[in-house]
Amino acid sequence: MQGNDASDIIEHHVEEEMEKKGTRSHAASSSSSFPGSVTPSDRDGHSGTQSSHRLLAYSDALISIIATVMILPVAHTKLRESVQLLLTTKIAVYLMTFLIVTVAWAAHILFQVIVRIDDCLALLNLACMMLITFLPYTFSLMATFPENVLGILLFCGCVMVIGIIQSVIVLYAFSRPFLLNEQVQISENQTFYKHHILKVIMRVPLMCFLASIFSFIFFQLSYVLLAVVIFLPYISQSLKWCRSKAIQVEESPDSVLFYSYLPNEPLSKDRVEAFSDGVYAIVATLLILDIEDNVPDPTVVQKQFGGSLTAALQAYGPEYLAYFGSFVTVGLLWFVHHSLFLHVTKVTRFMGLLNTFSLAFVGGLPLAYQLTQEFQENSHNELEAIQISCVIIFFAGIFQLAMWVVALYNEQETLHPYVRYGGREHVFMLAKLSLYPCVALGTFFLTCILSMFSAPIFHLMEITVPFAFLVLRLLVRVGLALLRLIFCPERPDPRSVIEQEDDEVTVPFNALIT
Amino acid sequence: MQGNDASDIIEHHVEEEMEKKGTRSHAASSSSSFPGSVTPSDRDGHSGTQSSHRLLAYSDALISIIATVMILPVAHTKLRESVQLLLTTKIAVYLMTFLIVTVAWAAHILFQVIVRIDDCLALLNLACMMLITFLPYTFSLMATFPENVLGILLFCGCVMVIGIIQSVIVLYAFSRPFLLNEQVQISENQTFYKHHILKVIMRVPLMCFLASIFSFIFFQLSYVLLAVVIFLPYISQSLKWCRSKAIQVEESPDSVLFYSYLPNEPLSKDRVEAFSDGVYAIVATLLILDIEDNVPDPTVVQKQFGGSLTAALQAYGPEYLAYFGSFVTVGLLWFVHHSLFLHVTKVTRFMGLLNTFSLAFVGGLPLAYQLTQEFQENSHNELEAIQISCVIIFFAGIFQLAMWVVALYNEQETLHPYVRYGGREHVFMLAKLSLYPCVALGTFFLTCILSMFSAPIFHLMEITVPFAFLVLRLLVRVGLALLRLIFCPERPDPRSVIEQEDDEVTVPFNALIT
Numbered sequence A, B: 001m002q003g004n005d006a007s008d009i010i011e012h013h014v015e016e017e018m019e020k021k022g023t024r025s026h027a028a029s030s031s032s033s034f035p036g037s038v039t040p041s042d043r044d045g046h047s048g049t050q051s052s053h054r055l056l057a058y059s060d061a062l063i064s065i066i067a068t069v070m071i072l073p074v075a076h077t078k079l080r081e082s083v084q085l086l087l088t089t090k091i092a093v094y095l096m097t098f099l100i101v102t103v104a105w106a107a108h109i110l111f112q113v114i115v116r117i118d119d120c121l122a123l124l125n126l127a128c129m130m131l132i133t134f135l136p137y138t139f140s141l142m143a144t145f146p147e148n149v150l151g152i153l154l155f156c157g158c159v160m161v162i163g164i165i166q167s168v169i170v171l172y173a174f175s176r177p178f179l180l181n182e183q184v185q186i187s188e189n190q191t192f193y194k195h196h197i198l199k200v201i202m203r204v205p206l207m208c209f210l211a212s213i214f215s216f217i218f219f220q221l222s223y224v225l226l227a228v229v230i231f232l233p234y235i236s237q238s239l240k241w242c243r244s245k246a247i248q249v250e251e252s253p254d255s256v257l258f259y260s261y262l263p264n265e266p267l268s269k270d271r272v273e274a275f276s277d278g279v280y281a282i283v284a285t286l287l288i289l290d291i292e293d294n295v296p297d298p299t300v301v302q303k304q305f306g307g308s309l310t311a312a313l314q315a316y317g318p319e320y321l322a323y324f325g326s327f328v329t330v331g332l333l334w335f336v337h338h339s340l341f342l343h344v345t346k347v348t349r350f351m352g353l354l355n356t357f358s359l360a361f362v363g364g365l366p367l368a369y370q371l372t373q374e375f376q377e378n379s380h381n382e383l384e385a386i387q388i389s390c391v392i393i394f395f396a397g398i399f400q401l402a403m404w405v406v407a408l409y410n411e412q413e414t415l416h417p418y419v420r421y422g423g424r425e426h427v428f429m430l431a432k433l434s435l436y437p438c439v440a441l442g443t444f445f446l447t448c449i450l451s452m453f454s455a456p457i458f459h460l461m462e463i464t465v466p467f468a469f470l471v472l473r474l475l476v477r478v479g480l481a482l483l484r485l486i487f488c489p490e491r492p493d494p495r496s497v498i499e500q501e502d503d504e505v506t507v508p509f510n511a512l513i514t
Helices: A007-021 A023-031 A053-069 A071-078 A083-087 A089-112 A119-144 A149-175 A182-186 A190-217 A219-247 A253-257 A269-284 A287-294 A298-304 A309-314 A318-343 A347-373 A380-407 A424-447 A452-485 A494-513 B008-020 B022-031 B052-068 B069-075 B083-087 B089-113 B119-144 B150-173 B183-188 B190-217 B217-248 B253-259 B269-286 B289-296 B297-304 B310-313 B317-342 B349-372 B380-409 B423-447 B451-487 B494-513
Strands: none
Touching: A023 A053, A023 B494, A053 A071, A053 A089, A053 A119, A053 A269, A053 A347, A053 B269, A053 B289, A053 B317, A071 A347, A071 A494, A071 B297, A089 A119, A089 A149, A089 A190, A089 A219, A089 A347, A119 A149, A119 B289, A119 B317, A119 B451, A149 A190, A149 A219, A149 B310, A182 A190, A190 A219, A190 A347, A269 A318, A269 A347, A269 B052, A269 B269, A287 A318, A287 A347, A287 B119, A298 A309, A309 B150, A318 A380, A318 A452, A318 B089, A347 A380, A424 A452, A452 B119, B008 B289, B052 B069, B052 B089, B052 B119, B052 B269, B052 B349, B069 B349, B089 B119, B089 B150, B089 B190, B089 B217, B089 B349, B119 B150, B150 B190, B150 B217, B183 B190, B190 B217, B217 B349, B269 B317, B269 B349, B289 B317, B289 B349, B317 B349, B317 B380, B317 B423, B317 B451, B349 B380, B380 B423, B380 B451, B423 B451
16 A cells, blocks of 8 residues: 555544444454455354444334425315415424434434444344334324324334334344444443443433323323433533533543534534435425326317316426426535535534524425415515525534534534635635525615515526536635735735646646547 | 465455445555555645545435435325225326436446546536436426426436536546556556446436437337337346356457456445445435424414323324334345345446336335225225235345345355355345245235224234344254254264254353353
């Protein structure tokens, strides 16, 4: 390897890289007889074990779909009366489900300790997944029949069974230590790890057990307990974060090493990315899921439009616009998310929380876009629908911006070294992140003032934003040059001039070679 | 690194591992000032470029959702008359869309040559994705109005615009060589690469252009052309495969190296896995997407069931069963797929084709399970629905088995070294792969004979299969031991005895340490 003569930092980093690839690196370094690969039989007698990497990716995909599914009942609500009706039960159910499923996803962290799986663990995990996909339904029951304890009981039953299955997974894995992370495997505190993980896993099922008992006595208390379950991890983590920022605790490197594999530590960046990708992908295609409704019936075309398919399709015009608008917005928000996470090395719990909030609003986007085409033009409802869309876009964007601010705030642990020193990349990143919130805010206030032209303003916004992203890099460069010209016109920065010259020179130079 | 003193093979393998992580390894090996990471500014003047890894993963997720979406119109068809009606247009549309989208996915291979992206490429790719998600709709139009040319025109228009965007991506990337794969970058044949890729990309759009012209003259010919577009890559590849097997061409290592980055070469294993995961995940959750239909209306509960929610929910019993049956079957088929791909190092085009067929049948599973609960018990339709389910499961499983057989057939290039020598892992893999086809076939014939008990037989099958997977390893071991006992009772294999002893000894030994 070319990294042989490099510094310790590189070695450490490369090792981290390979850590992420699951046990491939372990296999490569521990047994030289079968070079670097997922070898089910690389340790004698332990045949049939596999890296947990793909299992985790599949689970993440399942969970991200389930998290966004509850927006569908909201979207399918046919309301011709007022948008305000939407802002009641169904949206609350959607947000709650999203948060619950995200808690379940974050709790599913045990496969960071268990890096190798065998068939038994894979099947247990699938059982666990099936129960998680059932959670939105129980929650939907609770929302429809708040007075009935059946919803609470079903929900708590699911959570308890999930907890039991997860405990079985942990006990099974610790009884076969070759399945564990190498660091846990060689640790002397294996029993401590086991007990700690079991404690973390069983916390939520125990609270659900209490909730299910209280549901027979005084069911309002059960709801309080469930709310605590959902919000507690976030509240405790944000409190912890605030406290650590206030007191500036100096953690010794030992304790960091010791705790780095415990479940309440920062989320794995790969998993956050995979989960976010899943949510963005399903949200982007949510409107096309109703595709069959947009194909007109042949008899209707014959009768109403005299056989002219073009005329029949024109009736669906607004729906195409809604689909494209929603897809473009989700796609661009994914693009911003992608750019942001390129600079991030580690996702703290607080950043994870902000990411969840951002994703929850992204999930509402297709709904908002669908609303904008459902009402008569220039009606009060259309204005409301457009303003709700703007608000949703604004919050989806502003939480992304907040993530960047939080990452900058503790840049030592969260950002790549090369972005820590600021410069043009920083400005560019900020411009990217603030484009959507600014545009959404601008559109919102414009539609308030010029309420007659709300629809044209909104559609103009939809069309211009993608182009704004295309020319953003140019704009930022021009803006910076202008700023430099205004504030220090006498001393042009020599470095940046060289850089820009480089830019111009490199391309033709390379083109000449080819 | 611990691999320092190991053989060349390991080093080569580790480098391959890192290759997969995109440019992280490039950054680590080429510029030691910024240790191993995706560094937007690791080459001066090229700030703002990024690894294309996550973009590709997101695109794969989008495409896999779109491929399976067309099963929804089939599933939502309300037919009380006969199952046979289903087997007409809508299933054909579903299968066609699946194949078309898979062709689009396979053609989206250009990001194997372009390993670094900048903002412009990311946005162009998103535009491309949006058009791909629109393809199922145009296809649906074609199926509903086969005589109208509008469907053909829309479809061809989309494909042509996709082709133009892809060409722009290629031209843009080749004008900035630092975005390209290192191997292409240092190659002297860069222009040849460019022209070859452009040729491959523009083939399909050109045929669509022809189809759109013919649609005005003689539109039946357009359909023929489109069918050619869909099947040609598969037919040509399978013909090529058959020929290469028949003639046994000895390819020189040079030509392999030369062609390994050309788009018509074997698919990337990572991408096949990601695409399959996406399809399995969306199919597993497809039935829960209709979740809102299964929450009873409060007024109905009050009137019809006297306020008893439990009684109201019992009416949905068969639907829960359908959901769990479908989830379990899809989950276990994923599990088999996962086990299979652990042994595979490279996916040939023919294996990719078999995988696509298997996935297409998997996509039909939720529909089949929904059918089984839609008809009256012991009716002729119920029997038909159950038999269709068995047929779908059988084909989904048999194509997986075929993939394994094809992989074994050219094991030199497709399998890990340690599985080439057969043994217990082989037998176990075969048992896993043949479990579902065998069970489905058995259920099919049992329901033919005992048509009165078709539903109980089917539900018994659903319940036993997961347990069969759990005890499969044990069964295979017992079966092998029995075979050994029967055929060579005098000479027990000493190696396996030691291995089994090891198994028993290891666990308590490790437990003692902790």
